[in-house]
Amino acid sequence: xxxxxxxxxxxxxxxxxxxxxxxxxxxxxxxxxxxxxxxxxxxxxxxxxxxxxxxxxxxxxxxxxxxxxxxxxxxxxxxxxxxxxxxxxxxxxxxxxxxxxxxxxxxxxxxxxxxxxxxxxxxxxxxxxxxxxxxxxxxxxxxxxxxxxxxxxxxxxxxxxxxxxxxxxxxxx
Numbered sequence: 001x002x003x004x005x006x007x008x009x010x011x012x013x014x015x016x017x018x019x020x021x022x023x024x025x026x027x028x029x030x031x032x033x034x035x036x037x038x039x040x041x042x043x044x045x046x047x048x049x050x051x052x053x054x055x056x057x058x059x060x061x062x063x064x065x066x067x068x069x070x071x072x073x074x075x076x077x078x079x080x081x082x083x084x085x086x087x088x089x090x091x092x093x094x095x096x097x098x099x100x101x102x103x104x105x106x107x108x109x110x111x112x113x114x115x116x117x118x119x120x121x122x123x124x125x126x127x128x129x130x131x132x133x134x135x136x137x138x139x140x141x142x143x144x145x146x147x148x149x150x151x152x153x154x155x156x157x158x159x160x161x162x163x164x165x166x167x168x169x170x171x172x173x
Contacts, residue, residue, distance in 0.1 A: 063112070065112075065147065066108070066147050066149065067107075068106060068107070069143070070104065071107075071137075073140055074138075076103070080135070088136065089169070091133065092126075096108045096109045096110065100172060101173045104142075107126070119146050124144065
C-alpha cells in the first residue's frame with residue numbers, strides 16, 4: 001500500500017497520488033490494491049504575499065479615508081438629535097465630530113477601507129443601519145464626501161479644505 005505525503009509529486013495514472021477537492025480522506029486508487037490519500041490546501045485572499053508593483057496588492061492594502069456625511073429631513077427636537085448623535089458616537093467611537101441643527105446634521109470621521117468604493121459603501125450604510133439603535137431622526141443622506149488622507153491634509157495645508165475638527169464630539173452648527 002502506498003500513501004502519498006504532502007510534497008509528493010503527482011505521478012499520472014499510477015494511482016500513487018491524486019490531489020483534488022476532497023478533505024484529506026483515503027480512498028481506493030485507480031490501480032488495484034493501492035490507496036490514495038487525497039489532500040487539499042486551503043488558501044484565502046490574505047495568504048498571498050503582495051509583490052511590489054502588483055495592482056491587486058495595492059488594492060488589498062487598507063487606507064484611511066476622511067468621510068463627511070450630511071443628512072437632512074423634517075425638523076426634530078434639538079435634544080433628540082443631539083442624544084441620537086451622542087449615542088451613535090458612543091456606539092462607534094471612530095466618529096470625530098458631529099454638527100447638528102433641528103433639520104440637518106453632518107458627521108465627520110475616518111474610515112479604514114481598501115478603496116474609495118468600500119469606504120463610500122460603509123458611509124452610505126452608517127445612518128440607516130444605526131437609525132433604530134441610536135434613535136436617529138428619519139432623515140436621508142443628502143451629501144457624502146470621501147477623500148483619502150493625503151488629499152485631506154493637502155487641502156488643510158492649502159487652506160481650502162474642510163474646517164478641521166477642532167473639538168471632538170457632538171456640537172450644534
